Amino acid sequence: xxxxxxxxxxxxxxxxxxxxxxxxxxxxxxxxxxxxxxxxxxxxxxxxxxxxxxxxxxxxxxxxxxxxxxxxxxxxxxxxxxxxxxxxxxxxxxxxxxxxxxxxxxxxxxxxxxxxxxxxxxxxxxxxxxxxxxxxxxxxxxxxxxxxx
Numbered sequence: 688x689x690x691x692x693x694x695x696x697x698x699x700x701x702x703x704x705x706x707x708x709x710x711x712x713x714x715x716x717x718x719x720x721x722x723x724x725x726x727x728x729x730x731x732x733x734x735x736x737x738x739x740x741x742x743x744x745x746x747x748x749x750x751x752x753x754x755x756x757x758x759x760x761x762x763x764x765x766x767x768x769x770x771x772x773x774x775x776x777x778x779x780x781x782x783x784x785x786x787x788x789x790x791x792x793x794x795x796x797x798x799x800x801x802x803x804x805x806x807x808x809x810x811x812x813x814x815x816x817x818x819x820x821x822x823x824x825x826x827x828x829x830x831x832x833x834x835x836x
Contacts, residue, residue: 748794
């Protein structure tokens with residue numbers, strides 16, 4: 688536990704500073720998220736190109752799946768609201784939706800693995816710090832709401 692205290696203090700300090708800075712100096716409204724990521728991780732041009740390709744691959748996989756899920760969920764909702772829904776059809780739709788969601792999750796996991804594969808060790812350390820900081824998001828929001836900072 689004592690070994691974790693300096694890391695936690697640094698992480699909390701970064702979150703506090705980032706929250707204060709963001710509140711005082713919000714990001715310019717037209718800065719694309721990919722630019723913010725590139726600047727934060729100090730990505731090289733080849734890394735950035737590869738990540739853009741990974742994002743496009745994920746988008747191409749996820750969009751049709753999301754549309755199929757929406758259509759199946761709409762169909763499921765209509766069936767549930769019908770006067771005498773067929774249990775077999777309900778079950779089949781639920782299984783189809785579950786399968787589509789699993790495909791969507793796989794596409795996201797493939798993107799994450801690819802993204803991590805592009806990063807250097809130093810950049811991976813930054814990514815891990817961001818992941819740890821993200822777990823503090825609810826705390827930061829609560830503290831902001833209560834005006835702790």
